[in-house]
Amino acid sequence: MFTTPLTAAFLHGTTEVETTARGLRPHRLPLWVRDQFPDPQLLMVEGQPSGVRVVVATSARTVSLVTHPLRVAYRGADRPRGAVDLVVDGEPVASAVLADGDVIEADLATGASEFRPGSSHTTTFDGLPGGDKVVELWLPHNESVELVELRTDAPVTPVEPSRRLWLHHGSSISHGSNATAPTRIWPAVAARLGGVDLHNLGLGGSALVDPFLARVIRDTEADLISLKLGINVVNLDGMRLRTFVPAVHGFLDTIRDGHPDTPIVLASAIFCAIHEDTPGPGAVDPATLGTDQVRFVATGRSEEQRQGKLTLRVIRDALAEVVERRADPNLHYLDGTTLYGPDDAVEHPLPDALHPDTATHGLIGERFARYAFGADGPFAGA
Incomplete structure (x- = not known):
């Protein structure tokens, strides 16, 4: 297996990338906005990478993305977990729901919240088509994640955006x-x-x-x-x-x-x-x-x-x-x-x-x- 530390070059749809102790955290608003107006609700949603994806060119048949999720849960309100979606040559192929990660549980009635740490999560997709292809891993739109590493059974390279x-x-x-x-x-x-x-x-x-x-x-x-x-x-x-x-x-x-x-x-x-x-x-x-x-x-x-x-x-x-x-x-x-x-x-x-x-x-x-x-x-x- 090949292990690839992710860099900003592999990310499409993000505004800025923060280096963390675990790896990278994608942001949809730049640091100057987060410093100028650090509203907790705004910071939460801009850190959820809606539309952000890891994009690589590869011949790999197996890809695994290691992430450390952080989600907000509400007592008394059931919300679905985030997912990582696999897209190959522009076509959605599979989706895998996240598990593990950190959680902030908030009480809608009282406003109180509790933080519970968790472990990192590995999302694996097997059986990809053979040959050269463009692989996109769409990150969860409703949970923030730190990107730890990408594991594949063939080398990967970044892809330059080519469409409007x-x-x-x-x-x-x-x-x-x-x-x-x-x-x-x-x-x-x-x-x-x-x-x-x-x-x-x-x-x-x-x-x-x-x-x-x-x-x-x-x-x-x-x-x-x-x-x-x-x-x-x-x-x-x-x-x-x-x-x-x-x-x-x-x-x-x-x-x-x-x-x-x-x-x-x-x-x-x-x-x-x-x-x-x-x-x-x-x-x-x-x-x-x-x-x-x-x-x-x-x-x-x-x-x-x-x-x-x-x-x-x-x-x-x-x-x-x-x-x-x-x-x-x-x-x-x-x-x-x-x-x-x-x-x-x-x-x-x-x-x-x-x-x-x-x-x-x-x-x-x-x-x-x-x-x-x-x-x-x-x-x-x-």
Whole structure:
């Protein structure tokens, strides 16, 4: 067997790589952001490598990736473990659920948490096709990991990205919440169908029109950019209409400083019944704690819209007007309800009233790919 210490050259879809005592930890936000705004929730989600993968060229028939996972678990709320997915020459082949690793167990009722250390985990895939090929190991979208080493039965070399790079920013749904495997989150599905390389800046709970995120996107290489905004601003109750609209303009202005002509899709939220006409903040329904399915509720009142509180319908109208006013031929508005709308909510209900399940991630990804990468789409091209 060949043992390969991993370096940044083997990683695609990451913004920065931190050297640790065990190996490498991929980050999706740069150190200057983590230092400037060390919000615990933001640090947790940026450290979960959604869309990040180890990519090698090799003739190996067996590959083993040694990782040290760290996950957050919630008492009274069952959450699936993360997984490592195997992709060979662009096609998903297998998925293996993680075990072991460290865990932070949080109590949603009291806010208390407990850290429990664990051991490293080895994910092995056997029986790969013979001959030269490109092997991708997609890292878990919902757990952070330290990469220890890669073991193979033939040498490996890094692979330079060769396809167009699609940078996407969004909320927990873009991050992959409720999907069971990293290649089955909707941006990964759309990227595969669109034939592009994904850089996923979907950050659970943190698509909040933050100026530092616009600077990150401005300074990151990208051939295509999409921004999915709305749900986090509503369920945090973080802005009013008066502040939201200028913030979105400023966000776009900053991105345009680094990407003056890059195609940008500005998308609104998918249908979410609890927040369509009811402002936030959102909260966990305490009656569902300890049951098989935790659910979310909106705690605002519809009449508060008169004071400028935001709902998803209000935000969709505002984003459409932002795009119209800017008159930018490379800026396109996408109504999120075309990806998942009221009729879909009947056929494919959101299990926790907020996030889609794995099958619905696939549906959203397929619809986005048809819209964006189709012959007349904003991302059409060779």
